[in-house]
Amino acid sequence: MTTKRTFYIKGMYCASCVYSNEKALKAIKGVKEAVVNLNTGKATITAAMPITNDVIKKAVESVGYEAMIGATDKEDSLDEKIKKEKTKELKNLQIKTSVSLILAGLVVWGSSPGLMNTAPMILKNMVNHLILASIVQFWGAYDFYKAAISSIKHRLANMDTLVVIGTTVAYLYSAAVVFYPGFFESLNLKAEPYFDVSTVIIGLILLGRFFEAKAKAGTGEAIKKLIGLQAKTARIVRNGKEIDIAIEEVKLGDVIRVRPGEKIPVDGIIIEGDSAIDESMVTGESMPTDKHKGDTVIGATINKSGSFLYKATKVGKDTMLAQIIKLVEEAQGSKAPIQRLADVISSYFVPIVLMLAIATFAGWYVFGPAPVFIHAMLNAIAVLIIACPCAMGLATPTAIMVGTGIGAEHGVLIKDAESLETAHKVKTIVFDKTGTLTKGQPEVTDIIINSKVKNQKSKLQLKSQNEILQLAGSIEKFSEHPLGEAIVKKAEESKLSFRKVERFKSITGKGVEGLVNGKKIYVGKLLQGSKSHSGGEDLKNQGKTVVYVYIDNKLTGLIAIADTIKDTAVEAVKSLKDAGIEVYMITGDNKQTAEAIGKQLGIKRENILAEVLPEEKEKKVKELKSNIQDLRSKIAFVGDGINDAPALAASDVGIAMGSGTDVAIEASGITLVNKNLMSVVSAIKLSRQTMKTIKLNLFWAFAYNVLLIPVAMAGKINPIFASAAMAMSSISVVTNSLLLKKQKI
């Protein structure tokens, strides 16, 4: 038996690393072949017998590398690296921020007019100020310098460029004052350094960065949570034995045992046993779902009650969870159209601010009051520091990150930022009927006993609806008609036992008949010549299909069957209407049935599009789209995604329900993992909330810069205040995006 193992090797940088690792792996006893890929860091060995993890690890270690066995792919090890880097960065930032702020505080204490008198002598010494300020300037702001210099080399400017120029000017001027006070006095300038300006600005901007970094980490939480849902091991049944293996090793067709309280490792179909499964983490559906033999189970969901065996049908990157993660990651990597403008502006922003700062300096120098140099310098610094390109850059992406993340938690998967943006303009929603608004399976809704028969006190009198159901069910058990199935299902649900049937006969286009206890039972259409029952017409008007039950050629009862609407449908339609959305229903059913269902749902009669063939749905959607007068208002189509793909694609926002199939995801902008119709409402709400947040963020970021830069140019802003305002501005944008999490969707 040959086995194949795949794992990752950390620390490889060159082709020779590949060679030494391959050599070491081939040297393991039993290994026939070893292939190591430098780009992916992936190693695959083929062996004649199972090789334990320890042996592999030792072999790789012997040549100076580290084997990471069990990591699903390189992303994992990268994720770890990023996590470590982030923690280190935050820690570093925290130290720099606190030290810089303390030093800045000391400088302020020893130099500002009011406080100075209370400060110890040592703090009043300008040379000491220079020392403290130098630490802040070159150690605290080291990263700013590094970033600014490397971008200048590319003839680019960013946030750091502004901070560096602003604080360096203040620092150098102050240092010159300390070294050559006489020179400044000869120019009629007070020999006064501005170390407080340089240090406090750096301290506050570092503080801003620290909070921003912390808050930004919160925006990506949802995806981390999703990745964390994955089970680590699976208990598979092989050769009659149950063994635990790593989830990566589960293969298609493996039989897996899941005990109560355990996580289901991969997607599959139950082959033995039943249970209730909590799928909330993947579908957002809060109630546990009952599952029996033949039902599908989703990996990463939790088995609540029973123990069962199931066959793996999707593993690795094909599982629903993996697909969801991929979708959310892709959405977070996409750009909302609204962001394009912000992008263009921010790419010109910093150089423009630099030019404005130069103009401010020259303007104050030429036209300003004495001492002109000091005014010119401080105001130019204020212009450099108050400008905040970060807020503009953060406004949209942070909100999209949080928005798509919240969506995923509620089973609302958004394909890209554009769909999220379009969805908030939706003013018309077209629902497909069957399978979307309705359950898509016919169900017995009413059973009527023909009282006329009863009143005749015949021997055939039936005591209860259950008896009709029992008789009809016994006969229909032999038929394969969908309506018959509904009757049998209802009888089974009512825990009725089926009677013995003799001489079963199916009369095509009419119904079925057979003998039960010697009586002739017929179930099907109204027999010719037989008198109808008034209840039958009523039921038909409600859009139901009526099946007649005859005993010995006498109409004994009526069974009404209909595709019932989903529990959440009425509420969802109402919520959408309340939100100002026009709701349509599209169906292939006849007008009567469609209108009856529409009435139950509260959909306007003129909004019911009945007798529409499947291939015409797309045309209808396009028609509705062209009828909309207001170009800004958009149309959404909600369907099951399998046969509605053209209609989904034809609408502005296609919403596919209860299906994680690739076709549906491809054709739709939003995929709802569960079948709860309230998710449609959630998706629209989510889109509206996210867009509100983005607009507020962008407004705040632009208004802030547009208003405060001229104010700073006019000399009305102290540079220290400018740095505080700047730090606050980017923090507030990220915080505002995080507030989305608190919104109820």
Place this chain on the structure above:
Amino acid sequence: MDKILVSILGLLSILFTYWFFFMKKQNTVEASGSINILVEGGYKPDRISIPFGQTTKLVFERKDSNSCLEEVVLADFKIKKALPMNEKVIVEITPDKKGEFDFSCAMGMFHGKLIIR
């Protein structure tokens, strides 16, 4: 006298700033198969021409601790990748549309262009 000097110098500095940042010569690098992109104070090269319909590996390596650059976004291809320091991160794309497409850091401060030919 000094006021005139400052005015002239100010004007010249503004013109210099404009020239320095906005009048860069743009070099387009043609890539096929694979290309290394250095992430340091921006992207180098920042204009990359790649063939249509073929898979190209963009190998990003970040040498700059600026947190702005910690992620690269190729929005038109729905790709967002974290770039750990000093680590080669491969982004594979097979373009199905022609034209010029922007790529940038997550905050949109640094930009590069992919030209699909």
